[in-house]
Amino acid sequence: MASKEERDYLAQYIDISNARLSDNDVSLLNDFINNIGSHFERTTSYDGWSSDGRYTRTATNEYIIESDYTITHNYSYNDDDGQEGSHSTSYSEARDIINILKAVPELL
Template sequence: MMGTRHPAAAREGKVDRNEKKRLRERIGERLDVSGARLTDDEAVFLSDFIDEYDEKHRGRTETRTSSHPGWSSDGKYVRTDKFTDTFTDEVGIRTDHEYWDDDGQSGQSTHDIKDARGILNWFKERG
């Protein structure tokens, strides 16, 4: 999951306290870091993610669709889920979820991920 290590991390095997504080401050300029405890690797990953955001991520969209059976008081149905993740203009990820059941039910929701832990979890969930 974690990208290449920051030069200070590669040199010493980990990020020293001052470097980590500097990384956290840089990350905090673009993402919400309040309440987030970051390991050295996570701080370096987020710093790299922000540095490479315009080039590698901005505007990229991924869509996943899956179907699975479910049960309700009316009996068995099949639900289809569609998740679309979009890297927004500002550093962050918008996740759109749509679902529809073969019995006519449907819905949708949107969630914006603009915090450090949320970004890390998004990448972790996708391997």
């Protein structure tokens, strides 16, 4: 469990009010605070099937550590049949940030 001093330091930047933090979580959040402006993008391509037949989808996931100590996740896709879409989500709570950093270690 993180010490009171560590929690007080993190609380200056991130909402940790409802988070149980392990030592590893504290380390990740400290790295997060020190990597403002970091960016990672991953593009994947895969085939799928619809009622119109086979299509190829190219999907891009972009993660940005913002200056307000949030992570923005931008998702977009393009299908070879012309369909496309996108959405963006911002994460500010400690547990959400930790889960993203564990899933996308390249962001740090």
